[in-house]
Amino acid sequence: DTEVTQTPKHLVMGMTNKKSLKCEQHMGHRAMYWYKQKAKKPPELMFVYSYEKLSINESVPSRFSPECPNSSLLNLHLHALQPEDSALYLCASSQNRGRTEAFFGQGTRLTVV
Amino acid sequence: AQSVTQLDSHVSVSEGTPVLLRCNYSSSYSPSLFWYVQHPNKGLQLLLKYTSAATLVKGINGFEAEFKKSETSFHLTKPSAHMSDAAEYFCVVSTLTGGGNKLTFGTGTQLKVEL
Numbered sequence: 001d002t003e004v005t006q007t008p009k010h011l012v013m014g015m016t017n018k019k020s021l022k023c024e025q026h027m028g029h030r031a032m033y034w035y036k037q038k039a040k041k042p043p044e045l046m047f048v049y050s051y052e053k054l055s056i057n058e059s060v061p062s063r064f065s066p067e068c069p070n071s072s073l074l075n076l077h078l079h080a081l082q083p084e085d086s087a088l089y090l091c092a093s094s095q096n097r098g099r100t101e102a103f104f105g106q107g108t109r110l111t112v113v
Numbered sequence: 114a115q116s117v118t119q120l121d122s123h124v125s126v127s128e129g130t131p132v133l134l135r136c137n138y139s140s141s142y143s144p145s146l147f148w149y150v151q152h153p154n155k156g157l158q159l160l161l162k163y164t165s166a167a168t169l170v171k172g173i174n175g176f177e178a179e180f181k182k183s184e185t186s187f188h189l190t191k192p193s194a195h196m197s198d199a200a201e202y203f204c205v206v207s208t209l210t211g212g213g214n215k216l217t218f219g220t221g222t223q224l225k226v227e228l
Contacts, residue, residue: 106155
């Protein structure tokens with residue numbers, strides 16, 4: 001099983017809403033990632049959980065809050081987002097040794113209105 | 114520091130003709146390099162990877178890439194394009210850090226396949 005599952009596939013939320021994106025993998029990977037991708041651009045790394053320890057891209061605003069309940073699950077909590085946060089949010093996972101590839105989910109298309 | 118440069122933002126080919134997507138990398142040590150494909154509103158799918166074994170790497174859907182250290186290149190090729198190959202392609206280099214594998218993406222190449 002080389003699948004990373006993301007839910008929901010699509011999300012529309014208002015600027016005052018609180019929502020969460022979910023990601024799950026069963027490949028035994030110990031590193032999981034959140035990326036943000038704007039149209040016609042490569043993905044930008046937001047957060048990394050490696051052995052359930054968090055590394056943050058300092059440019060990510062605090063209205064995005066990651067959570068790693070266990071090594072298979074990764075959530076991204078969203079609060080008070082802005083329209084410019086509308087994007088495709090991608091979850092990925094990888095082995096945590098060597099310079100190995102990452103496996104990506106299908107993404108959540110987020111629209112902030 | 115690691116970086117990748119994708120030399121063409123758009124490539125257009127006719128169905129049945131060869132595909133060449135160019136990628137150059139910069140790395141202070143032997144890199145791990147990957148090509149990913151992304152269809153519209155989808156996630157990224159791994160096409161192939163180079164991790165210091167054979168320099169000619171075969172991937173899925175008939176794609177292959179050759180690692181050339183002397184030219185610092187990792188170009189992606191396919192002998193005969195199919196309509197379903199139309200997508201965005203990313204060349205990626207991987208670095209192992211204390212925070213896991215860091216993937217550095219090229220800016221992407223949009224492949225268009227015409228009848």
